[in-house]
Amino acid sequence: MSSSASSLKSTILGFPRMGSDRQLKKLVEGFWAGKITEDELADGSKKLRAEHWELQKSYGLTEVPTGDFSYYDHVLDAAYAVGIVPERYQALDKKNGLQAYFAMARGLQDKSIGVDVPSLEMKKWFDTNYHFMVPEIADNQQFSLHSTKTIDEFKEAKALGFSARPVVLGPVTLLTLSKPAKDSSSKPLDHLSRLIPVYFEVLSQLAAAGAEWVQIDEPVLALDLDASVFKPAFEQAYGEFAKIEGLKYLLTSYFDRLGDNLGWAAALPVDGIHLDLVRGGSDIDAALKLVPADKIVSAGLINGRNIWKANLDKQLAVLNKVISARSSAAPVWISSSCSLLHSPHSLKPEVGHLDEETLGWLSFAEEKIEEVVILAAAAIDRSKVEQQLKDNAAKVLSRQESERITRPAVQQRLSALDKAFYSRQAPFAERQHVQRASLKLPLFPTTTIGSFPQTAEVRKARAQFRKGALSASQYKEFLDVETRKCIEWQDEAGLDVLVHGEFERTDMVEFFGENLEGFVFTKKGWVQSYGSRCVKPPVIFGDVSRPKPMTVDVARFAQSCSPNKPVKGMLTGPVTILQWSFVRDDQPRSKTAGQIALAIRDEVVDLEAAGIKVIQVDEPAIREGLPLRKADYDAYLKWSVDVFRLATTGVKNETQIHSHFCYSDFNEIFTAIKGLDADVITIENSKSDLKLLGALEVHGYAAEIGPGLYDIHSPRVPSVEEMKARFAALQKYVPAENLWANPDCGLKTRGWAEVKEALVNLVAVARDARSKQHA
Numbered sequence: 001m002s003s004s005a006s007s008l009k010s011t012i013l014g015f016p017r018m019g020s021d022r023q024l025k026k027l028v029e030g031f032w033a034g035k036i037t038e039d040e041l042a043d044g045s046k047k048l049r050a051e052h053w054e055l056q057k058s059y060g061l062t063e064v065p066t067g068d069f070s071y072y073d074h075v076l077d078a079a080y081a082v083g084i085v086p087e088r089y090q091a092l093d094k095k096n097g098l099q100a101y102f103a104m105a106r107g108l109q110d111k112s113i114g115v116d117v118p119s120l121e122m123k124k125w126f127d128t129n130y131h132f133m134v135p136e137i138a139d140n141q142q143f144s145l146h147s148t149k150t151i152d153e154f155k156e157a158k159a160l161g162f163s164a165r166p167v168v169l170g171p172v173t174l175l176t177l178s179k180p181a182k183d184s185s186s187k188p189l190d191h192l193s194r195l196i197p198v199y200f201e202v203l204s205q206l207a208a209a210g211a212e213w214v215q216i217d218e219p220v221l222a223l224d225l226d227a228s229v230f231k232p233a234f235e236q237a238y239g240e241f242a243k244i245e246g247l248k249y250l251l252t253s254y255f256d257r258l259g260d261n262l263g264w265a266a267a268l269p270v271d272g273i274h275l276d277l278v279r280g281g282s283d284i285d286a287a288l289k290l291v292p293a294d295k296i297v298s299a300g301l302i303n304g305r306n307i308w309k310a311n312l313d314k315q316l317a318v319l320n321k322v323i324s325a326r327s328s329a330a331p332v333w334i335s336s337s338c339s340l341l342h343s344p345h346s347l348k349p350e351v352g353h354l355d356e357e358t359l360g361w362l363s364f365a366e367e368k369i370e371e372v373v374i375l376a377a378a379a380i381d382r383s384k385v386e387q388q389l390k391d392n393a394a395k396v397l398s399r400q401e402s403e404r405i406t407r408p409a410v411q412q413r414l415s416a417l418d419k420a421f422y423s424r425q426a427p428f429a430e431r432q433h434v435q436r437a438s439l440k441l442p443l444f445p446t447t448t449i450g451s452f453p454q455t456a457e458v459r460k461a462r463a464q465f466r467k468g469a470l471s472a473s474q475y476k477e478f479l480d481v482e483t484r485k486c487i488e489w490q491d492e493a494g495l496d497v498l499v500h501g502e503f504e505r506t507d508m509v510e511f512f513g514e515n516l517e518g519f520v521f522t523k524k525g526w527v528q529s530y531g532s533r534c535v536k537p538p539v540i541f542g543d544v545s546r547p548k549p550m551t552v553d554v555a556r557f558a559q560s561c562s563p564n565k566p567v568k569g570m571l572t573g574p575v576t577i578l579q580w581s582f583v584r585d586d587q588p589r590s591k592t593a594g595q596i597a598l599a600i601r602d603e604v605v606d607l608e609a610a611g612i613k614v615i616q617v618d619e620p621a622i623r624e625g626l627p628l629r630k631a632d633y634d635a636y637l638k639w640s641v642d643v644f645r646l647a648t649t650g651v652k653n654e655t656q657i658h659s660h661f662c663y664s665d666f667n668e669i670f671t672a673i674k675g676l677d678a679d680v681i682t683i684e685n686s687k688s689d690l691k692l693l694g695a696l697e698v699h700g701y702a703a704e705i706g707p708g709l710y711d712i713h714s715p716r717v718p719s720v721e722e723m724k725a726r727f728a729a730l731q732k733y734v735p736a737e738n739l740w741a742n743p744d745c746g747l748k749t750r751g752w753a754e755v756k757e758a759l760v761n762l763v764a765v766a767r768d769a770r771s772k773q774h775a
């Protein structure tokens with residue numbers, strides 16, 4: 001073995017913050033509710049950090065990251081630490097820094113202190129399901145060292161005797177993820193020169209506190225960057241940081257290859273470069289050549305964002321390749337591909353919940369640490385960990401060979417499809433004609449997106465049913481009553497295309513996962529989504545199929561409650577089911593999506609046969625699946641459009657297919673949306689009005705469309721007047737006969753009182769518009 005192996009360091013880029021039992025969620029929410037004090041929050045958090053470092057050390061990591069902890073979000077922390085506090089929070093910040101921090105995170109309405117501020121905007125962290133708070137940079141932005149969190153947490157770990165490496169979100173990424181404050185025109189990155197000195201101060205203090213290495217995360221390096229802008233920006237920042245005596249930098253990027261940025265990024269004056277060899281592995285040969293011999297390479301070999309056991313033999317081969325390519329002067333580190341923030345905490349609670357076999361296939365954060373340590377040990381002396389490697393190989397093989405994973409009938413069905421499975425029988429114009437004759441909807445039809453309020457009563461009944469306190473028939477009776485009430489109300493309110501309300505679903509992906517083969521559900525597999533909110537994604541482990549109809553009974557019952565108006569069948573689309581799950585890694589995602597699509601297709605066909613004339617297949621997550629690199633867009637869009645078509649084209653021309661999109665700006669993929677060939681799309685629009693109108697203007701849209709008339713995320717009731725104005729604006733871009741009136745997403749998070757008022761107003765808007773057309 002090359003001599004550099006002997007100095008292998010084993011570490012991870014970051015650890016999940018929440019705790020094994022979501023302790024951090026409880027602490028933070030307890031503090032918000034006034035149940036615990038600021039000191040109790042701080043003490044509880046300190047204890048949690050120490051536990052997490054201890055856990056990492058106990059498995060044998062040689063160094064632990066610090067500063068990866070956060071009360072809410074690490075981007076907000078990084079912004080706050082350098083004094084990026086928008087004006088509207090500044091008065092509060094002077095009085096109470098923590099309160100201002102949480103106000104930036106989630107808004108604050110407190111009459112007693114005269115504060116009413118909304119939160120910062122929230123965005124997805126690259127292509128993960130983690131959301132960060134978007135910092136706002138004003139033209140006259142001042143930067144200053146505003147919080148010593150990074151330094152304090154490093155000292156804390158050091159005082160406890162851990163060999164620690166502070167993690168800092170890099171200045172270029174921080175500014176690139178920021179947006180200009182309202183009425184500011186400068187680009188955030190233009191402020192870099194003035195931000196660098198504050199970073200310099202933080203880094204100097206870390207050096208003074210005894211830090212040897214600092215991990216600087218610059219994940220923007222995984223994006224397509226304009227080298228004429230970013231190369232000098234990075235050179236300026238890192239040129240300055242290099243002046244700090246005695247401090248070494250590990251520059252990290254993850255989630256994709258470094259690509260075109262590799263050449264100049266590898267030459268930056270830092271002491272090590274981290275490579276995500278799970279997602280960015282295609283770069284490996286170039287990277288090993290381009291990273292100068294005196295820099296360490298941190299090999300990100302254990303996937304930080306999926307839950308499968310690593311194939312250690314395979315990763316060991318990659319590691320050995322890295323080691324032999326490097327000089328003995330610059331040792332290699334072995335690490336996770338990205339922070340383990342995106343993995344659940346530990347498999348331990350799943351013992352006894354998941355079956356033995358499945359358990360053997362998985363690896364959460366705690367187990368991933370173990371994998372890092374085994375790899376590091378194996379690179380030095382394989383014989384020391386022979387048994388662990390053998391066990392690992394057996395588990396990996398059992399997943400490959402399990403009959404639960406590969407089911408030939410499912411595979412064959414997908415590979416045998418011909419072109420006809422991807423197209424409706426007739427083009428849209430013809431379908432529109434027959435659908436009009438069959439559905440007889442008025443001009444500007446009104447509808448909703450699917451869910452109605454999930455009241456405490458609905459959730460209680462579900463919980464009781466799950467515990468066995470309600471029998472299946474009692475639960476069904478309860479749901480029937482709710483559904484009937486919901487449909488009768490919609491009918492009275494004057495809505496045209498009704499929905500059953502989705503009372504039987506906690507979540508639009510979980511519901512289908514529970515009804516399909518190929519999924520398992522963990523007990524405590526929580527992953528932070530934003531702030532204190534965690535999600536428990538289903539695990540797609542094997543070939544997906546539909547053992548029996550999933551929604552047909554409910555849809556048939558719902559339609560029977562409405563003799564005169566159509567009730568929509570409500571399904572979640574294949575891309576969204578994929579996107580919000582942990583997905584198997586042993587076949588392309590497109591293939592797994594194709595299998596889900598076939599299951600949904602069968603459901604669509606069954607719904608039609610049961611007399612359902614309008615069927616909605618939601619794809620809110622289609623935009624978020626877009627790859628980070630533009631070069632990869634087309635391939636993704638091609639298969640995601642294909643699987644939607646596969647799911648929806650099995651019906652007659654008379655059957656009207658709807659789809660729904662929300663959560664992001666769709667302009668970039670508008671052409672793909674057209675390619676879905678849906679008869680009607682409803683699309684979130686109220687928060688980004690002009691953007692959608694712009695897309696409609698540029699690209700046009702030939703089919704029917706319902707841009708959301710109001711924001712369902714807010715408890716306020718939209719007035720007739722404001723929705724009228726929006727609707728009038730839309731009529732300039734969409735021909736009247738193609739325009740629908742609807743809210744911008746499902747109503748499950750709202751209360752009935754607001755929902756009723758809002759929808760009555762919405763119906764009034766459509767009626768008013770109709771009367772004007774007829775006049």
Ligand code: MET
Pocket residue numbers: 449450451502508570618620660662745746747748
């Ligand atoms: C996030 S999109 C939600 C769509 C779903 N049909 C609902 O109404 O809740």
Ligand SMILES: [Zn+2]
Pocket residue numbers: 449620660661662663744745746
């Ligand atoms: Zn939605």
